[in-house]
Amino acid sequence: MLAITERACLASPVTVTEHETAAAETPVPAPDPATVVRALSCRFPRWTIWWGESTARYWGMSRRPDGGFVYVEAASAQEFVHWARDIDSRAS
Numbered sequence: 467m468l469a470i471t472e473r474a475c476l477a478s479p480v481t482v483t484e485h486e487t488a489a490a491e492t493p494v495p496a497p498d499p500a501t502v503v504r505a506l507s508c509r510f511p512r513w514t515i516w517w518g519e520s521t522a523r524y525w526g527m528s529r530r531p532d533g534g535f536v537y538v539e540a541a542s543a544q545e546f547v548h549w550a551r552d553i554d555s556r557a558s
Contacts (some may be wrong), residue, residue: 505543521539524545524546538553
């Protein structure tokens with residue numbers, strides 16, 4: 467990582483090497499589902515969250531204030547966050 471500490475550096479021309487260009491174009495692999503589930507579980511401690519091996523989807527279950535359960539099925543972690551936030555906001 468490069469940290470610019472002098473104002474003069476901002477105006478100087480930048481030369482990008484072939485290696486740097488190739489590194490920038492290399493896609494970053496997605497984290498494995500177990501890592502994502504751990505992160506989601508930390509973010510939503512009232513939820514039980516798991517990855518469905520057969521469905522290749524994220525699942526979660528939470529207890530509603532009335533004692534019932536609500537569950538979420540999502541294709542991505544971002545979709546899971548969207549639905550869990552929505553459900554939690556309505557339960558408050």
